[in-house]
Amino acid sequence: MTSQNNPERWDIFCAVVDNYGDIGVTWRLAKQLSAKHRIAITLWVDDLKSFSHILPALDPALPSQIHFGVTINQWSDPLPILYQAGNVLIEAFACELPEQVKTRLISMHQASKLDPNAERPPLWLNLEYLSAESWVEGCHGLPSMQASGLKKYFYFPGFTAKTGGLICENELFEKRDAWQREPQNRLDLFSSLGLSGITADDEVVSVFSYESSTLQALCEAWQNSEHTTHALFPKGRSLNSLQPILPCSVETLTAGTQIKLGNLVIHILPMTDQEGYDKLLWSCDFNIVRGEDSFLRAQWAAKPFIWHIYAQEDDYHLIKLDAFMQLYCNNLPPELAKSWKALNLAFNKEQQELTVSHWQKLNLIGLPLLRHAKQWPIDAINDVDLVSRLVQFVKNS
Structure with a gap:
């Protein structure tokens, strides 16, 4: 000893x-x-x-x-x-x-x-x-x-x-639940990050992905939707995909920049530490994440998400994606599981029209998906x- x-x-x-x-x-x-x-x-x-x-x-x-x-x-x-x-x-x-x-x-x-x-x-x-x-x-x-x-x-x-x-850190889920019980926490966080104009009823999506043409398609769909969507992007690779719809070059974007396109508001995030990123994921209605660290933290956030998995030769990444989706959807109602899996697969295959279609069909903040997102971390930690x-x-x- x-x-x-x-x-x-x-x-x-x-x-x-x-x-x-x-x-x-x-x-x-x-x-x-x-x-x-x-x-x-x-x-x-x-x-x-x-x-x-x-x-x-x-x-x-x-x-x-x-x-x-x-x-x-x-x-x-x-x-x-x-x-x-x-x-x-x-x-x-x-x-x-x-x-x-x-x-x-x-x-x-x-x-x-x-x-x-x-x-x-x-x-x-x-x-x-x-x-x-x-x-x-x-x-x-x-x-x-x-x-x-x-x-x-x-x-x-x-x-x-x-x-x-x-x-998974000790007491992470307790800290998350305490944060999410108080709606003002997320508004205060957005304010501290220099994100203005977000109200309690607005839909907020965080985006930390690789380059993907489906991001532009989703942004155009949000732009023309009936409600306001705030998309939060860090300065990084995912923004390159939006260049065709941006009014300026990606290089000129800085933290705090806000771009309004119809009912879509794009916000450029400042860099944050890991604890700050966790709180960001806890505070959004939906998270698009990549890699391994943000992928797991999105699960611990107990919110719906898309996993943009790193592309591999012969589309082997899609096999890895499917293996995870089979586990994650095990206790979801069949129709909801089908919709969530279809959205993730279409996004990763860069099927723009299908991604938008599945996004619109999926009840992003519906109770069944939210309940599942909350129960999943408890089951996954084993x-x-x-x-x-x-x-x-x-x-x-």
Whole structure:
């Protein structure tokens, strides 16, 4: 048993991909391991500038700093700070470890074979991407023998009891429910973000997606609808899809910009930290999200959503999308499940007319879908979150 005077030390390596996805998940993991389990975490990140967008207090110029109890080190080649092996080493999403780290692991492994009293190498884990596919259960926790003789274990997050679970902070759902019980909270949040003109009865949609022609089609439908829709966009990739209907270039848009097109009002969001993004998702009537981190946070928000999944060769992403939709819609009324799945599929296939048609058919703020969105997080967490399962996995290994 590790004492408080000699805490466990874990290293996590993360290569920032697509700005916020991988680092978003990894940062949540690091914070929870530190706060909930009192583990000394060192997080090595190759792009501190992108990281600072979701952690504004981070100084990209510093090679080492501490935030929320986590030591954050610049990952460069060579490493600017000495790597000292701890109890566990996690490579996030199959990132390639630095050569000097792998050399150190091999050296420790060889020494431990010659001397039983020598320091053993850390438990080596690869944190994989989240998937709802059935094969994940059979691969979760399996070891892979490396050429060096070291073992690397594959840790798969997932939605069932036989997987690695889902990242969810303690009391997150209670905080969300308290926030959503008070309607003024969302109006105050919008005001603090510089979003003006939103009333309590307006429909509000947040959009954090990849480029997609279906975004323009949806915006044109909202523009011509009978009620006001406020679409909240961060400055990023999704806005490129709207260039044909914007009165200015995407490059000139800044946080706080407001563009009115008929009954559609487009708002440009400022960057926010992870807690602020959670509150944004809690406050919108519908969320369009991408990747992994925002995808899961949209589920925890207990609001209807579209998942814009990252496109893969041979449309394999559609298989992953279907696997999740089958799980998510399991307890939905058949007609509602059919409509929600059709909307997500049409959006991801960039079928513009079908996307608009399914959007208009789906009762976006109807009670059945809202009730399901609220119950789903309780069912999906399966009693035990990812961090708790991960710590137990390490103990068992």
